[in-house]
Amino acid sequence: PAAPDPGCPDGPHEAGPGAERPARMVELPVGASEDRLVGSLDIEKALAEGVKAFEPGLLADAHRGILYVDEVNLLSDHLIDHLLDAAAMGSSYVEREGVSVRHAARFLLVGTMNPEEGELRPQLLDRFGLTVEVAASREPEQRVEVVRRRLAFEDDPAAFAARWTGEESALRERIVAARALLPQVVLGDAVLLQIAATCAAFEVDGMRADIVMARTATALAAWAGRTEVTSEDVRQAALLALPHRRRRSPFDAPGLDEDKLDETLERFRGEDPDPDPEPDGPGDGGPD
Incomplete structure:
Protein backbone atom coordinates (compact mmCIF):
# COMPACT_ATOMS: atom_id res chain seq x y z
CA PRO A 1 0.00 0.00 0.00
CA ALA A 2 0.97 3.63 -0.36
CA ALA A 3 1.17 4.06 3.43
CA PRO A 4 2.39 0.80 5.03
CA ASP A 5 1.02 0.02 8.47
CA PRO A 6 3.92 -0.13 10.97
CA GLY A 7 1.93 -2.67 12.98
CA CYS A 8 1.41 -5.04 10.07
CA PRO A 9 2.47 -8.61 10.98
CA ASP A 10 4.00 -8.96 7.50
CA GLY A 11 6.25 -5.93 8.07
CA PRO A 12 8.38 -4.01 8.27
CA HIS A 13 7.82 -2.92 4.68
CA GLU A 14 10.38 -1.13 2.57
CA ALA A 15 9.53 2.11 0.81
CA GLY A 16 8.29 1.70 -2.74
CA PRO A 17 5.36 0.30 -4.65
CA GLY A 18 3.37 -2.35 -2.81
CA ALA A 19 2.70 -5.86 -4.01
CA GLU A 20 -0.69 -7.49 -4.33
CA ARG A 21 -1.61 -10.89 -2.93
CA PRO A 22 -4.90 -12.73 -2.51
CA ALA A 23 -6.67 -12.14 0.78
CA ARG A 24 -6.10 -15.02 3.18
CA MET A 25 -8.91 -17.14 4.58
CA VAL A 26 -7.82 -18.52 7.94
CA GLU A 27 -9.89 -21.13 9.80
CA LEU A 28 -9.98 -21.12 13.58
CA PRO A 29 -10.68 -24.64 14.90
CA VAL A 30 -13.06 -24.86 17.85
CA GLY A 31 -10.44 -26.74 19.86
CA ALA A 32 -7.55 -24.38 19.11
CA SER A 33 -5.28 -23.35 21.96
CA GLU A 34 -4.69 -19.80 23.09
CA ASP A 35 -1.12 -19.87 21.77
CA ARG A 36 -2.37 -21.01 18.36
CA LEU A 37 -4.74 -18.05 18.18
CA VAL A 38 -2.61 -15.17 19.47
CA GLY A 39 0.91 -16.54 18.95
CA SER A 40 3.65 -17.98 21.11
CA LEU A 41 7.38 -18.12 21.69
CA ASP A 42 9.32 -19.57 18.74
CA ILE A 43 10.81 -22.62 20.47
CA GLU A 44 12.82 -23.70 17.43
CA LYS A 45 14.64 -20.39 17.18
CA ALA A 46 15.11 -20.27 20.92
CA LEU A 47 16.82 -23.69 20.92
CA ALA A 48 18.82 -23.17 17.73
CA GLU A 49 19.95 -19.58 18.18
CA GLY A 50 19.38 -18.94 21.87
CA VAL A 51 17.19 -15.89 21.25
CA LYS A 52 13.63 -15.08 22.20
CA ALA A 53 11.43 -14.64 19.15
CA PHE A 54 7.70 -14.41 18.58
CA GLU A 55 5.84 -16.87 16.36
CA PRO A 56 2.63 -15.23 15.05
CA GLY A 57 -0.72 -16.96 15.52
CA LEU A 58 -3.95 -17.11 13.55
CA LEU A 59 -4.90 -13.52 14.35
CA ALA A 60 -1.76 -12.31 12.58
CA ASP A 61 -2.35 -14.67 9.63
CA ALA A 62 -5.91 -13.34 9.21
CA HIS A 63 -4.83 -9.67 9.08
CA ARG A 64 -6.46 -8.04 6.03
CA GLY A 65 -8.23 -11.31 5.33
CA ILE A 66 -11.03 -13.52 6.63
CA LEU A 67 -11.10 -15.40 9.94
CA TYR A 68 -13.59 -18.25 9.67
CA VAL A 69 -14.95 -20.13 12.69
CA ASP A 70 -17.15 -23.19 12.24
CA GLU A 71 -19.44 -23.98 15.20
CA VAL A 72 -18.58 -20.57 16.60
CA ASN A 73 -21.09 -21.01 19.43
CA LEU A 74 -18.94 -23.85 20.79
CA LEU A 75 -15.79 -21.71 20.97
CA SER A 76 -14.09 -21.58 24.37
CA ASP A 77 -14.64 -18.47 26.47
CA HIS A 78 -10.94 -17.59 26.67
CA LEU A 79 -10.67 -17.64 22.85
CA ILE A 80 -13.80 -15.49 22.58
CA ASP A 81 -12.18 -12.92 24.90
CA HIS A 82 -9.17 -12.65 22.57
CA LEU A 83 -11.43 -12.32 19.53
CA LEU A 84 -13.40 -9.54 21.22
CA ASP A 85 -10.23 -7.64 22.08
CA ALA A 86 -8.84 -7.94 18.56
CA ALA A 87 -12.17 -7.00 16.95
CA ALA A 88 -12.54 -3.95 19.18
CA MET A 89 -8.95 -2.65 18.92
CA GLY A 90 -7.91 -3.90 15.47
CA SER A 91 -4.71 -5.24 17.00
CA SER A 92 -3.43 -8.01 19.24
CA TYR A 93 -1.10 -7.65 22.21
CA VAL A 94 0.84 -10.72 23.31
CA GLU A 95 3.26 -11.29 26.19
CA ARG A 96 5.15 -14.56 26.33
CA GLU A 97 8.25 -15.36 28.38
CA GLY A 98 9.55 -11.80 28.40
CA VAL A 99 8.60 -11.13 24.76
CA SER A 100 6.03 -8.35 24.27
CA VAL A 101 4.54 -7.99 20.79
CA ARG A 102 1.77 -5.81 19.45
CA HIS A 103 0.63 -6.28 15.86
CA ALA A 104 -2.30 -5.28 13.67
CA ALA A 105 -5.18 -7.76 13.46
CA ARG A 106 -7.95 -6.36 11.28
CA PHE A 107 -10.01 -9.10 9.72
CA LEU A 108 -13.47 -10.03 8.56
CA LEU A 109 -14.99 -12.43 11.09
CA VAL A 110 -17.22 -15.13 9.57
CA GLY A 111 -18.87 -17.77 11.71
CA THR A 112 -21.34 -20.59 11.20
CA MET A 113 -23.35 -22.34 13.88
CA ASN A 114 -26.35 -24.49 14.68
CA PRO A 115 -28.49 -22.52 17.17
CA GLU A 116 -29.88 -25.73 18.60
CA GLU A 117 -26.42 -26.54 20.00
CA GLY A 118 -26.20 -23.38 22.07
CA GLU A 119 -26.31 -19.60 21.82
CA LEU A 120 -23.47 -17.15 21.36
CA ARG A 121 -22.35 -14.81 24.09
CA PRO A 122 -24.06 -11.43 23.50
CA GLN A 123 -20.69 -9.64 23.35
CA LEU A 124 -19.51 -11.79 20.45
CA LEU A 125 -22.91 -11.92 18.75
CA ASP A 126 -22.91 -8.14 18.42
CA ARG A 127 -19.53 -8.28 16.64
CA PHE A 128 -21.12 -10.05 13.69
CA GLY A 129 -22.43 -7.31 11.45
CA LEU A 130 -24.83 -9.41 9.38
CA THR A 131 -26.57 -12.75 9.78
CA VAL A 132 -28.11 -15.13 7.27
CA GLU A 133 -30.33 -18.06 8.17
CA VAL A 134 -29.73 -21.11 5.98
CA ALA A 135 -32.26 -23.95 5.89
CA ALA A 136 -32.46 -27.06 3.76
CA SER A 137 -34.93 -26.79 0.90
CA ARG A 138 -38.19 -28.76 1.08
CA GLU A 139 -38.53 -28.84 -2.71
CA PRO A 140 -37.60 -32.31 -4.06
CA GLU A 141 -36.20 -30.88 -7.32
CA GLN A 142 -33.80 -28.60 -5.49
CA LEU A 181 -18.60 2.62 -7.24
CA LEU A 182 -18.93 2.52 -3.45
CA PRO A 183 -17.16 5.87 -2.70
CA GLN A 184 -19.65 7.65 -4.98
CA VAL A 185 -22.78 6.35 -3.23
CA VAL A 186 -24.70 9.06 -1.35
CA LEU A 187 -26.38 8.26 1.97
CA GLY A 188 -28.98 11.01 2.39
CA ASP A 189 -30.35 12.40 5.64
CA ALA A 190 -33.80 10.96 4.94
CA VAL A 191 -32.32 7.47 4.65
CA LEU A 192 -30.28 7.96 7.81
CA LEU A 193 -33.48 8.91 9.62
CA GLN A 194 -35.11 5.70 8.42
CA ILE A 195 -32.14 3.69 9.70
CA ALA A 196 -32.19 5.35 13.11
CA ALA A 197 -35.97 4.98 13.40
CA THR A 198 -35.79 1.30 12.48
CA CYS A 199 -33.13 0.54 15.08
CA ALA A 200 -35.10 2.44 17.72
CA ALA A 201 -38.34 0.65 16.80
CA PHE A 202 -36.74 -2.76 17.35
CA GLU A 203 -35.02 -1.63 20.57
CA VAL A 204 -31.52 -2.70 19.65
CA ASP A 205 -28.75 -1.88 22.11
CA GLY A 206 -25.98 0.58 21.33
CA MET A 207 -25.20 2.29 18.03
CA ARG A 208 -23.38 -0.51 16.21
CA ALA A 209 -26.59 -1.61 14.48
CA ASP A 210 -27.13 1.88 13.03
CA ILE A 211 -23.59 1.98 11.67
CA VAL A 212 -23.80 -1.53 10.22
CA MET A 213 -27.14 -0.78 8.57
CA ALA A 214 -25.78 2.42 7.02
CA ARG A 215 -22.76 0.60 5.59
CA THR A 216 -24.84 -2.32 4.38
CA ALA A 217 -27.42 -0.12 2.65
CA THR A 218 -24.61 1.78 0.94
CA ALA A 219 -23.01 -1.47 -0.23
CA LEU A 220 -26.36 -2.75 -1.54
CA ALA A 221 -26.82 0.41 -3.59
CA ALA A 222 -23.34 0.00 -5.10
CA TRP A 223 -24.09 -3.67 -5.80
CA ALA A 224 -27.18 -2.59 -7.75
CA GLY A 225 -25.12 -0.04 -9.71
CA ARG A 226 -26.74 3.01 -8.10
CA THR A 227 -25.19 6.08 -6.50
CA GLU A 228 -28.03 6.81 -4.08
CA VAL A 229 -29.37 4.69 -1.23
CA THR A 230 -33.11 3.92 -1.33
CA SER A 231 -35.66 2.74 1.23
CA GLU A 232 -35.50 -0.76 -0.24
CA ASP A 233 -31.76 -0.83 0.49
CA VAL A 234 -32.53 0.10 4.09
CA ARG A 235 -35.15 -2.65 4.29
CA GLN A 236 -32.76 -5.31 3.02
CA ALA A 237 -30.04 -4.04 5.35
CA ALA A 238 -32.40 -4.31 8.33
CA LEU A 239 -33.25 -7.93 7.48
CA LEU A 240 -29.53 -8.73 7.58
CA ALA A 241 -28.34 -6.58 10.48
CA LEU A 242 -31.13 -6.63 13.08
CA PRO A 243 -32.52 -10.14 13.67
CA HIS A 244 -29.66 -11.18 15.98
CA ARG A 245 -29.56 -7.82 17.77
CA ARG A 246 -33.17 -7.19 18.72
CA ARG A 247 -34.33 -7.85 22.25
CA ARG A 248 -36.48 -10.97 22.51
CA SER A 249 -37.53 -13.48 25.11
CA PRO A 250 -36.33 -17.10 24.86
CA PHE A 251 -39.72 -18.17 23.46
CA ASP A 252 -39.89 -15.56 20.68
CA ALA A 253 -39.47 -16.80 17.13
CA PRO A 254 -36.22 -15.78 15.43
CA GLY A 255 -36.22 -13.27 12.63
CA LEU A 256 -37.73 -9.83 12.21
CA ASP A 257 -41.33 -8.64 12.12
CA GLU A 258 -41.47 -7.47 8.50
CA ASP A 259 -44.86 -5.79 8.92
CA LYS A 260 -43.44 -3.63 11.71
CA LEU A 261 -40.38 -2.93 9.58
CA ASP A 262 -42.46 -1.80 6.59
CA GLU A 263 -44.63 0.36 8.83
CA THR A 264 -41.58 2.09 10.31
CA LEU A 265 -40.00 2.71 6.92
CA GLU A 266 -43.26 4.09 5.51
CA ARG A 267 -43.75 6.36 8.50
CA PHE A 268 -40.34 7.97 8.07
CA ARG A 269 -40.18 7.85 4.28
CA GLY A 270 -38.96 11.09 2.75
CA GLU A 271 -38.75 12.96 6.03
CA ASP A 272 -35.53 14.89 6.37
CA PRO A 273 -34.40 15.95 9.81
CA ASP A 274 -34.78 19.62 10.59
CA PRO A 275 -31.58 21.49 9.73
CA ASP A 276 -29.63 22.96 12.58
CA PRO A 277 -30.49 26.63 13.11
CA GLU A 278 -27.90 29.07 11.94
CA PRO A 279 -26.01 30.69 14.80
CA ASP A 280 -26.67 34.34 15.43
CA GLY A 281 -24.08 36.58 13.85
CA PRO A 282 -23.31 40.28 13.73
CA GLY A 283 -25.90 42.40 11.98
CA ASP A 284 -28.70 39.88 12.33
CA GLY A 285 -30.96 42.21 14.20
CA GLY A 286 -30.35 40.59 17.57
CA PRO A 287 -29.58 42.39 20.78
CA ASP A 288 -26.27 44.15 21.07
Whole structure:
Protein backbone atom coordinates (compact mmCIF):
# COMPACT_ATOMS: atom_id res chain seq x y z
CA PRO A 1 0.00 0.00 0.00
CA ALA A 2 0.97 3.63 -0.36
CA ALA A 3 1.17 4.06 3.43
CA PRO A 4 2.39 0.80 5.03
CA ASP A 5 1.02 0.02 8.47
CA PRO A 6 3.92 -0.13 10.97
CA GLY A 7 1.93 -2.67 12.98
CA CYS A 8 1.41 -5.04 10.07
CA PRO A 9 2.47 -8.61 10.98
CA ASP A 10 4.00 -8.96 7.50
CA GLY A 11 6.25 -5.93 8.07
CA PRO A 12 8.38 -4.01 8.27
CA HIS A 13 7.82 -2.92 4.68
CA GLU A 14 10.38 -1.13 2.57
CA ALA A 15 9.53 2.11 0.81
CA GLY A 16 8.29 1.70 -2.74
CA PRO A 17 5.36 0.30 -4.65
CA GLY A 18 3.37 -2.35 -2.81
CA ALA A 19 2.70 -5.86 -4.01
CA GLU A 20 -0.69 -7.49 -4.33
CA ARG A 21 -1.61 -10.89 -2.93
CA PRO A 22 -4.90 -12.73 -2.51
CA ALA A 23 -6.67 -12.14 0.78
CA ARG A 24 -6.10 -15.02 3.18
CA MET A 25 -8.91 -17.14 4.58
CA VAL A 26 -7.82 -18.52 7.94
CA GLU A 27 -9.89 -21.13 9.80
CA LEU A 28 -9.98 -21.12 13.58
CA PRO A 29 -10.68 -24.64 14.90
CA VAL A 30 -13.06 -24.86 17.85
CA GLY A 31 -10.44 -26.74 19.86
CA ALA A 32 -7.55 -24.38 19.11
CA SER A 33 -5.28 -23.35 21.96
CA GLU A 34 -4.69 -19.80 23.09
CA ASP A 35 -1.12 -19.87 21.77
CA ARG A 36 -2.37 -21.01 18.36
CA LEU A 37 -4.74 -18.05 18.18
CA VAL A 38 -2.61 -15.17 19.47
CA GLY A 39 0.91 -16.54 18.95
CA SER A 40 3.65 -17.98 21.11
CA LEU A 41 7.38 -18.12 21.69
CA ASP A 42 9.32 -19.57 18.74
CA ILE A 43 10.81 -22.62 20.47
CA GLU A 44 12.82 -23.70 17.43
CA LYS A 45 14.64 -20.39 17.18
CA ALA A 46 15.11 -20.27 20.92
CA LEU A 47 16.82 -23.69 20.92
CA ALA A 48 18.82 -23.17 17.73
CA GLU A 49 19.95 -19.58 18.18
CA GLY A 50 19.38 -18.94 21.87
CA VAL A 51 17.19 -15.89 21.25
CA LYS A 52 13.63 -15.08 22.20
CA ALA A 53 11.43 -14.64 19.15
CA PHE A 54 7.70 -14.41 18.58
CA GLU A 55 5.84 -16.87 16.36
CA PRO A 56 2.63 -15.23 15.05
CA GLY A 57 -0.72 -16.96 15.52
CA LEU A 58 -3.95 -17.11 13.55
CA LEU A 59 -4.90 -13.52 14.35
CA ALA A 60 -1.76 -12.31 12.58
CA ASP A 61 -2.35 -14.67 9.63
CA ALA A 62 -5.91 -13.34 9.21
CA HIS A 63 -4.83 -9.67 9.08
CA ARG A 64 -6.46 -8.04 6.03
CA GLY A 65 -8.23 -11.31 5.33
CA ILE A 66 -11.03 -13.52 6.63
CA LEU A 67 -11.10 -15.40 9.94
CA TYR A 68 -13.59 -18.25 9.67
CA VAL A 69 -14.95 -20.13 12.69
CA ASP A 70 -17.15 -23.19 12.24
CA GLU A 71 -19.44 -23.98 15.20
CA VAL A 72 -18.58 -20.57 16.60
CA ASN A 73 -21.09 -21.01 19.43
CA LEU A 74 -18.94 -23.85 20.79
CA LEU A 75 -15.79 -21.71 20.97
CA SER A 76 -14.09 -21.58 24.37
CA ASP A 77 -14.64 -18.47 26.47
CA HIS A 78 -10.94 -17.59 26.67
CA LEU A 79 -10.67 -17.64 22.85
CA ILE A 80 -13.80 -15.49 22.58
CA ASP A 81 -12.18 -12.92 24.90
CA HIS A 82 -9.17 -12.65 22.57
CA LEU A 83 -11.43 -12.32 19.53
CA LEU A 84 -13.40 -9.54 21.22
CA ASP A 85 -10.23 -7.64 22.08
CA ALA A 86 -8.84 -7.94 18.56
CA ALA A 87 -12.17 -7.00 16.95
CA ALA A 88 -12.54 -3.95 19.18
CA MET A 89 -8.95 -2.65 18.92
CA GLY A 90 -7.91 -3.90 15.47
CA SER A 91 -4.71 -5.24 17.00
CA SER A 92 -3.43 -8.01 19.24
CA TYR A 93 -1.10 -7.65 22.21
CA VAL A 94 0.84 -10.72 23.31
CA GLU A 95 3.26 -11.29 26.19
CA ARG A 96 5.15 -14.56 26.33
CA GLU A 97 8.25 -15.36 28.38
CA GLY A 98 9.55 -11.80 28.40
CA VAL A 99 8.60 -11.13 24.76
CA SER A 100 6.03 -8.35 24.27
CA VAL A 101 4.54 -7.99 20.79
CA ARG A 102 1.77 -5.81 19.45
CA HIS A 103 0.63 -6.28 15.86
CA ALA A 104 -2.30 -5.28 13.67
CA ALA A 105 -5.18 -7.76 13.46
CA ARG A 106 -7.95 -6.36 11.28
CA PHE A 107 -10.01 -9.10 9.72
CA LEU A 108 -13.47 -10.03 8.56
CA LEU A 109 -14.99 -12.43 11.09
CA VAL A 110 -17.22 -15.13 9.57
CA GLY A 111 -18.87 -17.77 11.71
CA THR A 112 -21.34 -20.59 11.20
CA MET A 113 -23.35 -22.34 13.88
CA ASN A 114 -26.35 -24.49 14.68
CA PRO A 115 -28.49 -22.52 17.17
CA GLU A 116 -29.88 -25.73 18.60
CA GLU A 117 -26.42 -26.54 20.00
CA GLY A 118 -26.20 -23.38 22.07
CA GLU A 119 -26.31 -19.60 21.82
CA LEU A 120 -23.47 -17.15 21.36
CA ARG A 121 -22.35 -14.81 24.09
CA PRO A 122 -24.06 -11.43 23.50
CA GLN A 123 -20.69 -9.64 23.35
CA LEU A 124 -19.51 -11.79 20.45
CA LEU A 125 -22.91 -11.92 18.75
CA ASP A 126 -22.91 -8.14 18.42
CA ARG A 127 -19.53 -8.28 16.64
CA PHE A 128 -21.12 -10.05 13.69
CA GLY A 129 -22.43 -7.31 11.45
CA LEU A 130 -24.83 -9.41 9.38
CA THR A 131 -26.57 -12.75 9.78
CA VAL A 132 -28.11 -15.13 7.27
CA GLU A 133 -30.33 -18.06 8.17
CA VAL A 134 -29.73 -21.11 5.98
CA ALA A 135 -32.26 -23.95 5.89
CA ALA A 136 -32.46 -27.06 3.76
CA SER A 137 -34.93 -26.79 0.90
CA ARG A 138 -38.19 -28.76 1.08
CA GLU A 139 -38.53 -28.84 -2.71
CA PRO A 140 -37.60 -32.31 -4.06
CA GLU A 141 -36.20 -30.88 -7.32
CA GLN A 142 -33.80 -28.60 -5.49
CA ARG A 143 -32.66 -31.36 -3.17
CA VAL A 144 -32.01 -33.62 -6.16
CA GLU A 145 -29.90 -30.90 -7.78
CA VAL A 146 -27.87 -30.45 -4.59
CA VAL A 147 -27.08 -34.16 -4.46
CA ARG A 148 -26.28 -34.25 -8.17
CA ARG A 149 -23.78 -31.39 -7.85
CA ARG A 150 -22.18 -32.90 -4.77
CA LEU A 151 -21.66 -36.23 -6.54
CA ALA A 152 -20.28 -34.44 -9.60
CA PHE A 153 -17.76 -32.61 -7.43
CA GLU A 154 -16.63 -35.83 -5.74
CA ASP A 155 -16.18 -37.57 -9.11
CA ASP A 156 -14.09 -34.80 -10.72
CA PRO A 157 -13.40 -31.63 -8.65
CA ALA A 158 -11.43 -29.94 -11.45
CA ALA A 159 -14.15 -30.44 -14.05
CA PHE A 160 -16.80 -29.29 -11.60
CA ALA A 161 -14.87 -26.09 -10.86
CA ALA A 162 -14.29 -25.46 -14.57
CA ARG A 163 -18.02 -25.79 -15.21
CA TRP A 164 -18.77 -22.76 -13.03
CA THR A 165 -15.75 -20.64 -13.94
CA GLY A 166 -17.76 -18.34 -16.21
CA GLU A 167 -20.40 -17.52 -13.61
CA GLU A 168 -17.79 -17.01 -10.89
CA SER A 169 -15.81 -14.66 -13.15
CA ALA A 170 -18.94 -12.60 -13.84
CA LEU A 171 -19.70 -12.43 -10.11
CA ARG A 172 -16.11 -11.39 -9.39
CA GLU A 173 -16.29 -8.59 -11.96
CA ARG A 174 -19.55 -7.33 -10.49
CA ILE A 175 -18.00 -7.23 -7.01
CA VAL A 176 -15.01 -5.27 -8.33
CA ALA A 177 -17.32 -2.80 -10.08
CA ALA A 178 -19.41 -2.35 -6.92
CA ARG A 179 -16.32 -1.69 -4.83
CA ALA A 180 -15.17 0.95 -7.33
CA LEU A 181 -18.60 2.62 -7.24
CA LEU A 182 -18.93 2.52 -3.45
CA PRO A 183 -17.16 5.87 -2.70
CA GLN A 184 -19.65 7.65 -4.98
CA VAL A 185 -22.78 6.35 -3.23
CA VAL A 186 -24.70 9.06 -1.35
CA LEU A 187 -26.38 8.26 1.97
CA GLY A 188 -28.98 11.01 2.39
CA ASP A 189 -30.35 12.40 5.64
CA ALA A 190 -33.80 10.96 4.94
CA VAL A 191 -32.32 7.47 4.65
CA LEU A 192 -30.28 7.96 7.81
CA LEU A 193 -33.48 8.91 9.62
CA GLN A 194 -35.11 5.70 8.42
CA ILE A 195 -32.14 3.69 9.70
CA ALA A 196 -32.19 5.35 13.11
CA ALA A 197 -35.97 4.98 13.40
CA THR A 198 -35.79 1.30 12.48
CA CYS A 199 -33.13 0.54 15.08
CA ALA A 200 -35.10 2.44 17.72
CA ALA A 201 -38.34 0.65 16.80
CA PHE A 202 -36.74 -2.76 17.35
CA GLU A 203 -35.02 -1.63 20.57
CA VAL A 204 -31.52 -2.70 19.65
CA ASP A 205 -28.75 -1.88 22.11
CA GLY A 206 -25.98 0.58 21.33
CA MET A 207 -25.20 2.29 18.03
CA ARG A 208 -23.38 -0.51 16.21
CA ALA A 209 -26.59 -1.61 14.48
CA ASP A 210 -27.13 1.88 13.03
CA ILE A 211 -23.59 1.98 11.67
CA VAL A 212 -23.80 -1.53 10.22
CA MET A 213 -27.14 -0.78 8.57
CA ALA A 214 -25.78 2.42 7.02
CA ARG A 215 -22.76 0.60 5.59
CA THR A 216 -24.84 -2.32 4.38
CA ALA A 217 -27.42 -0.12 2.65
CA THR A 218 -24.61 1.78 0.94
CA ALA A 219 -23.01 -1.47 -0.23
CA LEU A 220 -26.36 -2.75 -1.54
CA ALA A 221 -26.82 0.41 -3.59
CA ALA A 222 -23.34 0.00 -5.10
CA TRP A 223 -24.09 -3.67 -5.80
CA ALA A 224 -27.18 -2.59 -7.75
CA GLY A 225 -25.12 -0.04 -9.71
CA ARG A 226 -26.74 3.01 -8.10
CA THR A 227 -25.19 6.08 -6.50
CA GLU A 228 -28.03 6.81 -4.08
CA VAL A 229 -29.37 4.69 -1.23
CA THR A 230 -33.11 3.92 -1.33
CA SER A 231 -35.66 2.74 1.23
CA GLU A 232 -35.50 -0.76 -0.24
CA ASP A 233 -31.76 -0.83 0.49
CA VAL A 234 -32.53 0.10 4.09
CA ARG A 235 -35.15 -2.65 4.29
CA GLN A 236 -32.76 -5.31 3.02
CA ALA A 237 -30.04 -4.04 5.35
CA ALA A 238 -32.40 -4.31 8.33
CA LEU A 239 -33.25 -7.93 7.48
CA LEU A 240 -29.53 -8.73 7.58
CA ALA A 241 -28.34 -6.58 10.48
CA LEU A 242 -31.13 -6.63 13.08
CA PRO A 243 -32.52 -10.14 13.67
CA HIS A 244 -29.66 -11.18 15.98
CA ARG A 245 -29.56 -7.82 17.77
CA ARG A 246 -33.17 -7.19 18.72
CA ARG A 247 -34.33 -7.85 22.25
CA ARG A 248 -36.48 -10.97 22.51
CA SER A 249 -37.53 -13.48 25.11
CA PRO A 250 -36.33 -17.10 24.86
CA PHE A 251 -39.72 -18.17 23.46
CA ASP A 252 -39.89 -15.56 20.68
CA ALA A 253 -39.47 -16.80 17.13
CA PRO A 254 -36.22 -15.78 15.43
CA GLY A 255 -36.22 -13.27 12.63
CA LEU A 256 -37.73 -9.83 12.21
CA ASP A 257 -41.33 -8.64 12.12
CA GLU A 258 -41.47 -7.47 8.50
CA ASP A 259 -44.86 -5.79 8.92
CA LYS A 260 -43.44 -3.63 11.71
CA LEU A 261 -40.38 -2.93 9.58
CA ASP A 262 -42.46 -1.80 6.59
CA GLU A 263 -44.63 0.36 8.83
CA THR A 264 -41.58 2.09 10.31
CA LEU A 265 -40.00 2.71 6.92
CA GLU A 266 -43.26 4.09 5.51
CA ARG A 267 -43.75 6.36 8.50
CA PHE A 268 -40.34 7.97 8.07
CA ARG A 269 -40.18 7.85 4.28
CA GLY A 270 -38.96 11.09 2.75
CA GLU A 271 -38.75 12.96 6.03
CA ASP A 272 -35.53 14.89 6.37
CA PRO A 273 -34.40 15.95 9.81
CA ASP A 274 -34.78 19.62 10.59
CA PRO A 275 -31.58 21.49 9.73
CA ASP A 276 -29.63 22.96 12.58
CA PRO A 277 -30.49 26.63 13.11
CA GLU A 278 -27.90 29.07 11.94
CA PRO A 279 -26.01 30.69 14.80
CA ASP A 280 -26.67 34.34 15.43
CA GLY A 281 -24.08 36.58 13.85
CA PRO A 282 -23.31 40.28 13.73
CA GLY A 283 -25.90 42.40 11.98
CA ASP A 284 -28.70 39.88 12.33
CA GLY A 285 -30.96 42.21 14.20
CA GLY A 286 -30.35 40.59 17.57
CA PRO A 287 -29.58 42.39 20.78
CA ASP A 288 -26.27 44.15 21.07
